[in-house]
Amino acid sequence: MARRMEFRPNWVSAPGETIADILRERELSLSEFSRRIGESPDAVNDLLQGRAAISIALARKLEAVLGASVEFWMSRDFRYRQEAVKLDRTEEEWISEIPIGDMIKFGWLTPIPHASEEMAACLRFFDVRNVKEWRAKYAVVARASLFRTSPSFDSRPGAVAAWLRRGEIEADGIDCRPWNAERFRASLPSLRSLTRKKEPRSFLPELKSRCAECGVAVAVVRAPNGCRASGATRFLSQDKALLLLSFRFLTDDHFWFTFFHEAGHLLLHGRQDIFLEGPDIPQTVEEREANEFAANTLLPENFVSDLFALSADVRRVMRFARRLGVSPGVVVGQLQHRGKIKHSQLNRLKRRYEWVD
Numbered sequence: 001m002a003r004r005m006e007f008r009p010n011w012v013s014a015p016g017e018t019i020a021d022i023l024r025e026r027e028l029s030l031s032e033f034s035r036r037i038g039e040s041p042d043a044v045n046d047l048l049q050g051r052a053a054i055s056i057a058l059a060r061k062l063e064a065v066l067g068a069s070v071e072f073w074m075s076r077d078f079r080y081r082q083e084a085v086k087l088d089r090t091e092e093e094w095i096s097e098i099p100i101g102d103m104i105k106f107g108w109l110t111p112i113p114h115a116s117e118e119m120a121a122c123l124r125f126f127d128v129r130n131v132k133e134w135r136a137k138y139a140v141v142a143r144a145s146l147f148r149t150s151p152s153f154d155s156r157p158g159a160v161a162a163w164l165r166r167g168e169i170e171a172d173g174i175d176c177r178p179w180n181a182e183r184f185r186a187s188l189p190s191l192r193s194l195t196r197k198k199e200p201r202s203f204l205p206e207l208k209s210r211c212a213e214c215g216v217a218v219a220v221v222r223a224p225n226g227c228r229a230s231g232a233t234r235f236l237s238q239d240k241a242l243l244l245l246s247f248r249f250l251t252d253d254h255f256w257f258t259f260f261h262e263a264g265h266l267l268l269h270g271r272q273d274i275f276l277e278g279p280d281i282p283q284t285v286e287e288r289e290a291n292e293f294a295a296n297t298l299l300p301e302n303f304v305s306d307l308f309a310l311s312a313d314v315r316r317v318m319r320f321a322r323r324l325g326v327s328p329g330v331v332v333g334q335l336q337h338r339g340k341i342k343h344s345q346l347n348r349l350k351r352r353y354e355w356v357d
Contacts, residue, residue, distance in 0.1 A: 014050025015076045022066050037061040053077055091119060094131045097158025098122050102224035108166050126165050138164075159226030160276065164234075167244035171217035171236060174208065178239040179215030185267055187214055188260065188297050195256050195327040200247075200353050207259075216241045216266065222355060223248050231258040231277040233265045241266050252351040253333025256326075257294050264293030298326065299334050307334060312345045327351060 023033055034044045038061065046052035054062070054077035059070040095118055103109045103125070112121050128134045138161040187210055197203040200220075208218045217236070223229055223246040232244040243262045247255065258277060265275045269286050299307060303324055310316055310331075317335070321328040329350035335341045 014048075014080050015054060015073065016048035016050050018076065019062070019066065020048055033065070036065045050080065053081065091131055094134070094158070095119060095122065097156045097226075099156070099159045099162055099224035099226055102159075103162060106166075106222055106224070108162070108169075126161070134161075156226035159224050160229055163221055163223050163227045163229060163246065164232060164244065164274070166221045167219040167232065167242055168236065170219040170221060171240070171242045171244075174212055174217040174219070176212045176215050176217050176240050179235075179241055181267055184211070184214035184216060184263070187211075188263055189300075192298060192324075192326050195252060195330050196325070198351060211243065215239060216243050216263075218243045218245070220245045220247060222246065228278040229276055230254065231262045232275060233262045234274040235266075235271040238271070247353060247355055250353045250355070252327050252329040252353065255353065256298065256330055257333060257337075260294035260297045261290045263297070264290035268293060295334065295337070298330055299324070307331070307338070308340060310335065310340065312341045314346065314349065317346060317349060 022028075023030070030041065030044060034041050037044075037058070039047070039058075043052065047054070047058075054073050056070065056074065059073040059077075062068070062073045063070050100109065100112070100118060100122065104111055109121055109125060112118050123129065123131075123134070126134055126137070128137060138157065191207065191210065194203040194207055204218075204220060211218045217240060219242065221244060227246070228248075230246050230248045233242065235241050243259070243266065245255065245258060245262070249255070261277065262275070265286070268289050269275065275286070275290075306320060310320060317331050318328050321331045324331065332341075332346045332349045335346070336343050
């Protein structure tokens with residue numbers, strides 16, 4: 001669970017922090033400092049908090065009481081003001097990337113009374129101290145060009161990052177046994193039978209439970225606007241993996257192919273990478289391997305020749321699906337994926353899921 005924190009942009013420090021350090025070193029109280037520079041306690045507090053700018057007259061007083069030159073204090077204040085302006089601009093750009101409306105709608109954030117509180121609320125959600133730390137943590141999302149290749153879809157790295165973060169939060173609440181690759185691989189063929197269950201509320205609890213036995217936290221999180229992702233995987237620790245699904249396409253063939261595709265990433269590829277899946281994903285070696293893994297898991301090699309003997313015949317497809325132990329929609333998806341039938345054929349055999357909060 002994300003810890004509560006106060007937003008303080010610690011990479012841009014006010015001159016007041018330097019003044020406070022000197023006062024501590026010299027064991028000089030604020031009241032005594034106030035008396036020596038001839039300023040009221042409120043004015044000194046504004047100076048220490050960065051709210052009051054340093055004038056030439058005040059810089060001369062600081063030189064006389066604390067040391068360092070007038071030029072030092074004027075330059076110190078100028079750099080702070082300059083960086084603060086840049087910081088405000090950076091924060092405005094960042095907050096515009098975050099799908100705050102959907103995050104509130106989905107219950108990820110509580111309603112935010114004032115716009116001035118949005119920054120702190122979002123930083124707490126992401127469990128980071130500032131925007132700089134956020135950009136470092138989610139740099140992989142910014143590099144994921146697959147979510148920015150379609151001009152017809154408004155894609156924002158901040159929306160993808162919010163979806164990933166919500167998956168991490170949900171995974172924290174899933175009790176898993178330590179990661180066991182052999183056990184997870186051995187469990188996958190039997191999970192095919194879950195494709196025959198009609199409703200997500202019927203198969204998701206069992207899917208999550210059986211994967212947790214192998215060290216995999218399965219989280220299903222709705223994608224906010226600006227997030228094209230259908231699935232993602234990453235290792236949260238040496239002993240726990242996250243397999244995140246969005247239900248973005250809401251048909252059984254897409255959902256289950258995505259699940260087994262993500263399972264392939266966990267078993268075949270490194271622990272250090274985050275794999276994101278979307279409709280325009282580049283066909284890297286890893287993606288081709290995960291696609292092949294998913295296809296071979298859903299349709300074992302000894303069934304391939306029988307699949308290719310099928311035609312666009314509803315009864316034959318349904319009989320084959322029963323023999324294989326999967327839903328007819330999964331078979332239709334494989335027929336379409338392998339070019340045996342057109343993408344417009346037999347779609348009525350696919351089962352459409354409904355998102356239920």
